[in-house]
Amino acid sequence: MNEFELLARIIPTLPGNDSLVKGAGDDCAVLDLGLKDELILLKTDAVVEDVHFTSEAPAARVGRKALGRTLSDIAAMAGKPIACLVTLGLPAEFDADFVTQFYEGLNDLAREYNVAVAGGETTRTTDKTFISIALLGTIPRQRILSRGGAKPGDAIFVTGELGGSISGKHLDFEPRIREAQWLAENFALHSMMDLSDGLAGDLRHILNASHVGAELLSSAIPISPAAKLKAKNGSSAKPPLLAALTDGEDFELLFTLPPKDAVRVLDGWKAAFPKLKLTCVGKISAEGGLRIRDKEGIRELGLRGYTHFQKS
Amino acid sequence: MNEFELLARIIPTLPGNDSLVKGAGDDCAVLDLGLKDELILLKTDAVVEDVHFTSEAPAARVGRKALGRTLSDIAAMAGKPIACLVTLGLPAEFDADFVTQFYEGLNDLAREYNVAVAGGETTRTTDKTFISIALLGTIPRQRILSRGGAKPGDAIFVTGELGGSISGKHLDFEPRIREAQWLAENFALHSMMDLSDGLAGDLRHILNASHVGAELLSSAIPISPAAKLKAKNGSSAKPPLLAALTDGEDFELLFTLPPKDAVRVLDGWKAAFPKLKLTCVGKISAEGGLRIRDKEGIRELGLRGYTHFQKS
Numbered sequence: 001m002n003e004f005e006l007l008a009r010i011i012p013t014l015p016g017n018d019s020l021v022k023g024a025g026d027d028c029a030v031l032d033l034g035l036k037d038e039l040i041l042l043k044t045d046a047v048v049e050d051v052h053f054t055s056e057a058p059a060a061r062v063g064r065k066a067l068g069r070t071l072s073d074i075a076a077m078a079g080k081p082i083a084c085l086v087t088l089g090l091p092a093e094f095d096a097d098f099v100t101q102f103y104e105g106l107n108d109l110a111r112e113y114n115v116a117v118a119g120g121e122t123t124r125t126t127d128k129t130f131i132s133i134a135l136l137g138t139i140p141r142q143r144i145l146s147r148g149g150a151k152p153g154d155a156i157f158v159t160g161e162l163g164g165s166i167s168g169k170h171l172d173f174e175p176r177i178r179e180a181q182w183l184a185e186n187f188a189l190h191s192m193m194d195l196s197d198g199l200a201g202d203l204r205h206i207l208n209a210s211h212v213g214a215e216l217l218s219s220a221i222p223i224s225p226a227a228k229l230k231a232k233n234g235s236s237a238k239p240p241l242l243a244a245l246t247d248g249e250d251f252e253l254l255f256t257l258p259p260k261d262a263v264r265v266l267d268g269w270k271a272a273f274p275k276l277k278l279t280c281v282g283k284i285s286a287e288g289g290l291r292i293r294d295k296e297g298i299r300e301l302g303l304r305g306y307t308h309f310q311k312s
Numbered sequence: 313m314n315e316f317e318l319l320a321r322i323i324p325t326l327p328g329n330d331s332l333v334k335g336a337g338d339d340c341a342v343l344d345l346g347l348k349d350e351l352i353l354l355k356t357d358a359v360v361e362d363v364h365f366t367s368e369a370p371a372a373r374v375g376r377k378a379l380g381r382t383l384s385d386i387a388a389m390a391g392k393p394i395a396c397l398v399t400l401g402l403p404a405e406f407d408a409d410f411v412t413q414f415y416e417g418l419n420d421l422a423r424e425y426n427v428a429v430a431g432g433e434t435t436r437t438t439d440k441t442f443i444s445i446a447l448l449g450t451i452p453r454q455r456i457l458s459r460g461g462a463k464p465g466d467a468i469f470v471t472g473e474l475g476g477s478i479s480g481k482h483l484d485f486e487p488r489i490r491e492a493q494w495l496a497e498n499f500a501l502h503s504m505m506d507l508s509d510g511l512a513g514d515l516r517h518i519l520n521a522s523h524v525g526a527e528l529l530s531s532a533i534p535i536s537p538a539a540k541l542k543a544k545n546g547s548s549a550k551p552p553l554l555a556a557l558t559d560g561e562d563f564e565l566l567f568t569l570p571p572k573d574a575v576r577v578l579d580g581w582k583a584a585f586p587k588l589k590l591t592c593v594g595k596i597s598a599e600g601g602l603r604i605r606d607k608e609g610i611r612e613l614g615l616r617g618y619t620h621f622q623k624s
Contacts, residue, residue, distance in 0.1 A: 001408045003434055010415050014429035015422045019394050024431030031395055031430065033450065035347055044397040044446045046435045082331050083343055085356040087444050096313045103322050116332040118341030122315055123358045127439050132399050134356045134446035138345065
């Protein structure tokens with residue numbers, strides 16, 4: 001039994017109550033505490049030494065990343081972040097400079113998004129450092145975004161450029177809080193999430209939750225310079241397109257909206273965020289499955305699809 | 313620089329915002345999100361394999377403990393717990409049964425206190441298992457309890473019996489949610505916290521935050537049967553009274569209130585919670601420091617105080 005099968009078995013057993021609007025399975029939990037106009041978002045996320053960062057990573061960038069990941073999840077719901085708590089698991093022989101610089105990086109990002117660092121705790125570990133961040137935010141009551149609202153015909157968009165995050169972006173990415181709020185305020189988004197496991201994998205979460213399929217346009221996928229460079233200099237065996245489809249930790253937004261809004265969102269975006277790409281990468285289909293179209297035709301983007309890319 | 317010195321340096325650097333009512337330094341963070349009658353409590357707490365539990369501890373009890381610790385912090389503020397998120401760090405070779413049983417124990421306790429388990433995540437660790445729980449709760453607006461409100465003359469109370477928690481209670485303790493709410497509803501508590509580091513150490517947090525001192529009455533300290541047994545059978549080198557003063561993880565309530573209410577709280581308690589002890593263990597003094605009175609007289613309970621106990 002793998003982790004996903006195990007969680008699929010556990011999730012239905014989790015108790016709810018009258019306050020719970022959305023539980024496990026979306027980017028954030030959604031709670032109704034009786035605020036007139038808003039619902040509460042709650043998210044936790046952990047980063048672990050030698051899994052999500054190496055001991056060589058500058059501590060300030062680790063702090064920034066730890067908070068940034070949860071901000072990206074709040075962005076996925078077009079939420080407003082409010083306050084976080086920091087849990088820091090440290091080995092007995094911890095480095096005080098690491099902790100000080102970790103908080104400098106985290107505090108800087110918190111200030112940028114007006115997030116209160118409301119406390120937290122340090123705890124002892126036997127070996128490696130770990131960090132867990134809990135972030136509370138809000139969304140307007142009428143604006144619950146989820147992965148499950150994509151409709152056949154929807155245009156599929158991504159922000160930024162994809163792939164090669166490991167070269168550095170995974171530590172320095174900018175969570176798309178402002179962009180997501182702008183999108184949700186100006187458009188009737190059908191679904192949204194943040195890209196953490198790669199476009200192909202994450203889009204599948206939207207397809208599964210929405211009971212639809214999708215067709216991506218190969219030539220439209222925005223490939224990051226880092227992904228191209230890694231393929232060119234041999235530091236990655238993945239061709240750039242495969243990297244853009246499958247590399248993790250892009251922390252960009254993936255969303256779908258009705259085709260009639262596609263041109264309007266692109267035009268509005270250019271004016272609002274001139275420095276950040278927004279790209280229509282394909283469309284949602286009634287037929288299930290994930291397909292990709294290129295000059296050779298259209299094919300399923302299953303495990304064999306990836307194999308094909310890896311050989312080409 | 314030890315952990316406490318380091319945190320003392322970091323805490324003043326943490327950014328706040330308009331929503332933050334109380335940040336680092338109390339049992340829970342307190343946020344004002346604009347609810348008419350309530351404030352939000354937020355707390356995270358981590359337990360780590362081989363630090364807070366051994367690999368022999370039954371998984372269901374580990375799950376119960378992980379959530380119970382945060383419930384105890386909500387109790388310390390007389391709050392109402394609402395929803396939690398669970399972060400589970402697992403080694404690559406994790407045991408599916410551990411995870412299933414962990415959630416059974418956690419879910420049972422969540423149901424007992426009507427807490428929604430609103431999701432969470434699993435993440436990979438390189439070695440040991442860790443768990444971090446984030447818990448959100450509420451308190452009535454007018455009822456912010458803290459460690460900083462103790463006044464000279466206050467009577468000092470503890471619930472339950474202290475010491476020897478490692479014999480089993482640390483895994484099975486009952487968080488004092490109902491008791492704390494009853495206390496806060498019926499009495500003007502001056503200060504409250506939960507006992508996690510031992511009465512002597514935790515009371516010092518109240519004394520420091522309140523700028524007062526205290527005198528404990530040796531014969532009044534409620535010593536748990538477990539602490540007595542451990543001293544008797546030689547499994548602990550601590551005399552029972554020292555264990556009751558310094559053992560960690562009691563997860564009982566420690567609170568102070570005006571002396572005029574001391575008899576009324578004891579009488580009311582007996583009717584409300586007939587199975588749980590409530591004991592007046594001393595009084596708050598204007599003079600700083602922590603003293604203990606026994607048949608030999610009164611002495612400072614500093615490091616030398618503990619040494620004295622350890623020799624006796």
